[in-house]
Amino acid sequence: MTKRRAALAALLLTGTLAGCGVTSTDVIEVGQPASGAKRPGTTQEKGARIYLMSPTGVKSVPRDAKTKLGAEDAVALLLNGPEPDERVRGLYSDLPRMRADQVHVTTGTLRVSVQMPFNVLRLSPVARSQFVCTAADNETPPRRQIHDVKVELSGGGYTISDLVCDSNNAFPAAKLPSPQAGSGGGGR
Secondary structure, eight states: OOOHHHHHHHHHHHHHHHHHHOOOOOOOOSSSOOOOOOOOTOSSSSEEEEEETTTTEEEEEEEEOSSSSSHHHHHHHHHHHHHHHHHHTBBBBBOOOOOGOOEEEETTTTTEEEESSGGGSOOHHHHHHHHHHHHHHHHHHHTOGGGGGGEEETTEEEEEEEEEEEEEEEEEEEOOOOOTOOOOOOOO
């Protein structure tokens, strides 16, 4: 008798919804899968985060590994480009072709240096953001934020110093907006 009641209720609900003009549809896929933002100052337990280009801008993408990876390993993953499933989702890289053994990454306290075999001034703003955000994200210590890590890009006789990642884009550290002292948020 319970199964009969459930079937009757389902039939009535279907009839009620159909009477209101609500019809059933198949699943409609729109856009990219949802992704959450990493809380500032938190680190993944395992793997790395690399930054790839998407139709909506630079995007953080997790990469799994058995252990937590640092900036050097994360940059090597970045240089390999997007994986097939990431390409299907529309992700790509704006980095010039380089092998991981051509790029040298060194780290220090809240600092990362990425040395490459060509003129860094020729990197597009997107490529700079990919390098800076990938390096900084994977060297952010606990209780610190990604923009606390300063990244230096060098190559071809040129150096771009003190770059930070903010909102998935690279900026000179001096250009980050900072709160004004004594501006209690009130009017003029």
